[in-house]
Amino acid sequence: MKAHLLSAADLTRDDALLVLDTAQELAQIADRPIKKLPTLRGRTVVNLFYEDSTRTRISFEAAAKRLSADVINFSAKGSSVSKGESLKDTALTLEAMGADAVVIRHSASGAPHRLATSGWIRGSVVNAGDGTHEHPTQALLDAYTIREHLAGGAGDLAGRRVTIVGDVLHSRVARSNVHLLHTLGAQVTLVAPPTLLPVGVEQWPCDVSYSIDAPLPQTDAVMMLRVQAERMDSAFFPSAREYSRRYGLDARRMAALPEHAIVMHPGPMNRGMEIGSDVADSERSVIVEQVTNGVSVRMAVLYLLLGGAPLVADEEESA
Amino acid sequence: MDAGTTTQDSAGMHPGDKPVMSESDIARAITRMAHEIDERTTGAHDVILLGIPTRGVELATRLGARLSEIQGRAVPVGSLDITMYRDDLRRRPARALLPTEIPAAGVDDALVVLVDDVLYSGRTVRAALDALNDVGRPRAVQLAVLVDRGHRELPIRADYVGKNLPTSMRENVRVALAERDGEDGVFLSGPKEQS
Amino acid sequence: MSTTVIRDVSINGERRDVVIAGESIAEVVASGSADTAGATVIEARSLIVLPGLVDLHTHLREPGREDAETVETGTRAAAAGGFTAVHAMANTDPVADTAGVVEQVWRLGAQAGYCDVHPVGAVTVGLAGQRLAELGAMADSAARVRVFSDDGKCVSDALLMRRALEYVKAFDGVIAQHSQEPRLTEDAQMNEGVMSGVLGLKGWPAVAEEAIIARDVLLTEHVDSRLHVCHVSTAGSVDLIRWAKSRGIRVTAEVTPHHLMLTDDLVATYDPVYKVNPPLRTAADVQALRAGLADGTIDVVATDHAPHPSEDKDCEWQAAAMGMLGLETALAVVAETMVVTGLLDWAGVADRMSIAPARIGRLEGQGRPIAPGEPANLVLIDPAARTVVTASALASRSRNTPYAGLDLPTRIVATFLRGRRTYGSDA
Numbered sequence: 001m002k003a004h005l006l007s008a009a010d011l012t013r014d015d016a017l018l019v020l021d022t023a024q025e026l027a028q029i030a031d032r033p034i035k036k037l038p039t040l041r042g043r044t045v046v047n048l049f050y051e052d053s054t055r056t057r058i059s060f061e062a063a064a065k066r067l068s069a070d071v072i073n074f075s076a077k078g079s080s081v082s083k084g085e086s087l088k089d090t091a092l093t094l095e096a097m098g099a100d101a102v103v104i105r106h107s108a109s110g111a112p113h114r115l116a117t118s119g120w121i122r123g124s125v126v127n128a129g130d131g132t133h134e135h136p137t138q139a140l141l142d143a144y145t146i147r148e149h150l151a152g153g154a155g156d157l158a159g160r161r162v163t164i165v166g167d168v169l170h171s172r173v174a175r176s177n178v179h180l181l182h183t184l185g186a187q188v189t190l191v192a193p194p195t196l197l198p199v200g201v202e203q204w205p206c207d208v209s210y211s212i213d214a215p216l217p218q219t220d221a222v223m224m225l226r227v228q229a230e231r232m233d234s235a236f237f238p239s240a241r242e243y244s245r246r247y248g249l250d251a252r253r254m255a256a257l258p259e260h261a262i263v264m265h266p267g268p269m270n271r272g273m274e275i276g277s278d279v280a281d282s283e284r285s286v287i288v289e290q291v292t293n294g295v296s297v298r299m300a301v302l303y304l305l306l307g308g309a310p311l312v313a314d315e316e317e318s319a
Numbered sequence: 320m321d322a323g324t325t326t327q328d329s330a331g332m333h334p335g336d337k338p339v340m341s342e343s344d345i346a347r348a349i350t351r352m353a354h355e356i357d358e359r360t361t362g363a364h365d366v367i368l369l370g371i372p373t374r375g376v377e378l379a380t381r382l383g384a385r386l387s388e389i390q391g392r393a394v395p396v397g398s399l400d401i402t403m404y405r406d407d408l409r410r411r412p413a414r415a416l417l418p419t420e421i422p423a424a425g426v427d428d429a430l431v432v433l434v435d436d437v438l439y440s441g442r443t444v445r446a447a448l449d450a451l452n453d454v455g456r457p458r459a460v461q462l463a464v465l466v467d468r469g470h471r472e473l474p475i476r477a478d479y480v481g482k483n484l485p486t487s488m489r490e491n492v493r494v495a496l497a498e499r500d501g502e503d504g505v506f507l508s509g510p511k512e513q514s
Numbered sequence: 515m516s517t518t519v520i521r522d523v524s525i526n527g528e529r530r531d532v533v534i535a536g537e538s539i540a541e542v543v544a545s546g547s548a549d550t551a552g553a554t555v556i557e558a559r560s561l562i563v564l565p566g567l568v569d570l571h572t573h574l575r576e577p578g579r580e581d582a583e584t585v586e587t588g589t590r591a592a593a594a595g596g597f598t599a600v601h602a603m604a605n606t607d608p609v610a611d612t613a614g615v616v617e618q619v620w621r622l623g624a625q626a627g628y629c630d631v632h633p634v635g636a637v638t639v640g641l642a643g644q645r646l647a648e649l650g651a652m653a654d655s656a657a658r659v660r661v662f663s664d665d666g667k668c669v670s671d672a673l674l675m676r677r678a679l680e681y682v683k684a685f686d687g688v689i690a691q692h693s694q695e696p697r698l699t700e701d702a703q704m705n706e707g708v709m710s711g712v713l714g715l716k717g718w719p720a721v722a723e724e725a726i727i728a729r730d731v732l733l734t735e736h737v738d739s740r741l742h743v744c745h746v747s748t749a750g751s752v753d754l755i756r757w758a759k760s761r762g763i764r765v766t767a768e769v770t771p772h773h774l775m776l777t778d779d780l781v782a783t784y785d786p787v788y789k790v791n792p793p794l795r796t797a798a799d800v801q802a803l804r805a806g807l808a809d810g811t812i813d814v815v816a817t818d819h820a821p822h823p824s825e826d827k828d829c830e831w832q833a834a835a836m837g838m839l840g841l842e843t844a845l846a847v848v849a850e851t852m853v854v855t856g857l858l859d860w861a862g863v864a865d866r867m868s869i870a871p872a873r874i875g876r877l878e879g880q881g882r883p884i885a886p887g888e889p890a891n892l893v894l895i896d897p898a899a900r901t902v903v904t905a906s907a908l909a910s911r912s913r914n915t916p917y918a919g920l921d922l923p924t925r926i927v928a929t930f931l932r933g934r935r936t937y938g939s940d941a
């Protein structure tokens with residue numbers, strides 16, 4: 001592991017498996033009467049959230065607290081990116097407070113990168129979602145969930161077929177998942193209208209389809225991305241209804257999936273838009289599990305970044 | 320696995336290693352310890368063996384098999400990883416966790432015997448007691464080790480010892496077990512050369 | 515009258531003594547034959563001399579953003595970079611859209627005395643793209659404005675662009691267009707391509723530049739005026755300009771040093787020092803720009819020197835200001851990308867960085883031959899030296915250089931503005 005978790009692309013296959021295996025051990029803690037480990041006692045984890053994301057913040061908070069870290073929630077909502085100076089000043093404040101790790105959610109792509117590399121702070125930086133760039137812990141919990149269901153909870157995801165459907169262009173979840181699932185050996189297919197695929201996507205390590213129906217029969221896990229209806233104002237698609245008809249996962253399309261396939265969504269869902277309510281609530285849906293797994297995976301990440309001796313930034317762990 | 324024990328997984332003799340326990344010595348020691356556990360616990364049927372990974376788990380399994388024979392019942396055996404409870408975490412990069420498997424009945428009100436290969440500073444056992452405390456509340460906890468090499472740093476002692484092995488702090492004790500290392504044996508190696 | 519002799523200097527490969535008397539070049543004679551009695555002598559055996567460099571595209575920030583740069587600090591930086599004339603862009607606060615503002619900037623330049631400052635006039639009032647500014651009044655002012663630009667913003671309204679092109683014909687002006695289709699670049703952050711997709715930064719497509727250039731050259735042909743294309747950054751733009759020139763359209767174009775050297779993969783650092791408008795493009799674009807500059811499709815190198823205070827760069831990429839310093843490193847970067855690579859010789863550098871920009875800006879007394887009777891606007895260069903760029907050592911008030919730490923060829927030894935040394939100590 002590197003000193004920070006900024007991008008899923010930073011994780012080697014061994015790193016990723018270490019996180020998943022560690023998360024698996026830590027998942028047991030949730031079943032114990034005492035859901036707490038002393039491991040990060042005396043260490044300070046700051047949740048620095050420039051965007052409202054209660055679910056992600058709570059997940060990180062629970063993870064840090066189960067490891068006995070001191071948690072400081074720093075909600076910077078309202079301080080928009082237009083006042084860029086505040087990130088640096090906030091970082092200097094956090095450094096003065098002795099933050100050992102900063103978990104940052106920011107609307108600007110690359111903000112965690114800046115935090116980690118500009119010398120403002122010494123602690124580890126965990127990207128909890130930056131703009132339209134990445135959300136590596138979401139990809140890790142998705143991989144964990146897929147592995148539990150489709151790979152016997154062990155090893156990598158070699159040969160598993162994952163189809164990711166929706167607004168890939170604006171999705172940090174999709175970017176991180178393409179990196180990580182590819183690293184773990186899965187075959188990823190991105191499905192979106194051409195307007196919601198980034199330029200250069202043909203060079204990503206995945207397949208691309210404009211049709212949701214073609215890949216479904218060969219899909220082991222289908223991941224539906226949140227699509228904001230407002231995107232139609234920028235002419236990404238004509239109407240919410242047309243989007244839903246062409247790219248939404250309804251019961252009819254779910255029936256085209258193989259027997260064992262699972263349905264995923266990073267949340268929050270737009271029921272009736274990208275995913276039908278009956279699909280979201282079906283037995284194939286593992287959406288609630290994803291939330292549970294998020295805590296274990298984030299515990300694993302915090303433990304691996306903070307539990308050992310301080311890692312020098314960007315240096316590989318020594319044997 | 321206690322501090323000061325080498326953790327090479329490679330089997331076979333290492334140059335300069337001095338054998339101090341043979342395969343049969345280990346087998347005899349385990350049989351003796353199993354009898355001692357039965358005697359000292361007066362045949363209690365609530366004994367649970369928890370091995371401390373890595374080699375404590377294999378030893379607990381062997382010990383459990385002998386004890387099961389003696390007691391004529393299946394003695395529950397599990398494992399207890401102590402990584403997250405170590406007091407030296409921040410001296411090394413974060414380590415991978417090892418399996419914790421608590422027998423289904425749990426440890427509450429049971430007599431837990433912790434099993435490890437080498438007892439040295441006592442810090443591993445201290446961590447194991449903390450870990451056990453978060454798992455449940457046994458009625459008593461005892462400690463079985465294959466080798467006690469001395470040099471305690473904490474007020475901890477073993478209840479069952481396979482072999483007391485006086486060592487210098489500069490020496491290393493290596494325990495090999497067939498399940499993991501391809502052979503059984505305990506070896507003493509001289510001070511590590513500075514490289 | 516003071517006399518300076520630059521002894522045994524190379525002019526286009528020939529060794530000469532250059533005698534400067536007062537504001538002019540008095541003599542250019544065979545090496546060792548100049549009379550040095552009573553003169554300041556510069557031994558220039560290993561040096562070359564070029565006409566003082568002329569920048570068509572400089573942001574001096576005054577008035578309005580004196581925290582980033584002033585006319586004085588910016589022209590000192592220019593002199594340190596070998597420039598004897600700069601064109602000060604109009605996007606100041608207030609905007610240089612009246613005779614009053616351009617005369618103010620012109621006077622500040624004259625007072626500072628480090629290099630000639632030629633204000634660029636705004637095309638539209640307040641750069642708002644709505645109404646033509648008083649182009650004629652600026653042309654007739656003491657500043658004698660000939661270059662007009664809304665730089666920073668594109669004159670995107672086709673009708674307004676047509677009128678501007680037509681109107682400046684009356685005083686031989688030129689419209690310098692910042693070619694950026696606004697709708698295609700709303701909130702754009704970096705070149706649209708593989709990197710923008712991976713980095714999750716909003717893309718700035720090449721076509722947003724090329725579509726405007728295509729339209730503008732056709733408009734220019736239609737009204738038979740003069741168009742100058744600012745900071746060409748894509749291979750497609752080079753093709754369009756080459757095509758337009760082949761049709762006889764009166765279009766000229768500039769490329770910045772950074773677009774000759776830097777590529778969009780640098781954005782992976784998310785370091786806003788690489789954030790610039792137009793954005794850094796791909797390696798293929800860089801190659802096309804170098805080829806275009808070499809074959810004359812692109813007429814000039816212009817710095818687009820854009821100083822920003824640290825708080826506008828020491829932040830998230832998205833929040834950061836666009837632009838980078840250029841004046842003090844322009845020659846070194848051109849040497850690295852064009853001379854070392856064999857694409858341009860020093861006479862070519864003199865053309866692209868002095869003669870051609872002076873011609874486009876209709877400057878008298880700049881970009882002139884090194885010959886007796888000509889104004890002594892000169893830059894003395896050590897072509898074999900190398901210089902490590904040190905941000906803190908720059909004369910500019912700002913520090914946003916993307917070249918910090920780079921070891922680049924050449925060293926500017928001295929700059930002369932009408933015979934007066936504006937940079938370099940006595941050798």
Ligand SMILES: [Zn+2]
Nearest residue numbers: 665666692744
């Ligand atoms: Zn511009």
